[in-house]
Amino acid sequence: MIVDAAIVLAADVSSSIDVDQARMQRIGHAEALRSPEVKAAIRDGFVGCIAVTYIEWSSVGSTRTVLPWTRLCDDGDANIAADEIMHRADDGSERIGSGRTSLSFALEASGFLLDHFPGEATRKIIDVSSNGTNNDGLPVAEARDRVVQKGYTINGIVLAREEQGVTSDLADYFRQMVIGGPWAFVAVPDRPFDYVTAIRRKLIREISGIGHRGDNRSIYLVVDDRG
Structure with a gap:
């Protein structure tokens, strides 16, 4: 398959994710x-x-594939992919309170999927969503650097602005330790129900290739849907 972008959507389902965040x-x-x-x-x-x-x-x-590599070329393709995610992704109803947060493993696993993408893509992107910092596995910055060296971009979205007792600024932690590559960014929903808007705007930037002109800056994308 030939596509404009190959995107890994990587969602955190560790024990710190509550029902509301999972949904x-x-x-x-x-x-x-x-x-x-x-x-x-x-x-x-x-x-x-x-x-x-x-x-x-x-x-x-610990990973689970909810949606394998799927080519989206029209509205029907996108709707089918969305239905698969709605029907098969974790909704938080069976949370058992185990599972640490290994952002480093999430990045390595996502990079492996991009390594073996069955086709050609102009851009290869990891889109990682989480509410916490790395507390399991290798240092996350090491994993990030290995992934970025392959030419992939890592973008992030934070589910909470802070993690009590760990960091008071999760978005800044993501900016410094997790994201990387040309115009990498962290999406920061202003309120919990801005998350849909954050994902939508994030995907539009990734699909459109906004900023992919060799500029390696990293940014925040603060999302507020009140306006």
Whole structure:
């Protein structure tokens, strides 16, 4: 397959993710794929197609593929992918209170998926969602650097602005330790129900290639849907 962008959607399902956050990730990704704006961004690409895979991760060695690599070229493709995420992704109802947060493993696993992407993509992107800092496995900055050296971009979205007792600024932690590559950014929803908007805007930037002109700066993308 040939696509404008291959995107790994990597959702945190560690023990610190509560029911509301689990559902926010599942619904947010599904609704973003269904949105007219994301569908238009896909159609407006040079190829007019992207590929996505949706995985869930927690501690080292713990991943689950919800949606395998899927080519999205029209509205029907996007709707089918969204339905798969809604039906199969974690909704938090069976949380058992185990599983640490290995952002480093999430990045390594996502990089492996991009290494073995079954086609050609102009851009390869990891889109990681989490509410915490790395507390399992290798240092996250080491994993980030290895992934970025392959030419991949890592973008992030934080589910909470701070993690009590660990960091008072989770977005800044992501900016310094997790994201990387050309125009990497952290999406920061201003309120919990801005998460769908954050995912939608994030996907539009990734699909459209905004900023992919060799500039390696990293940014915050603060999302407030009140206006």
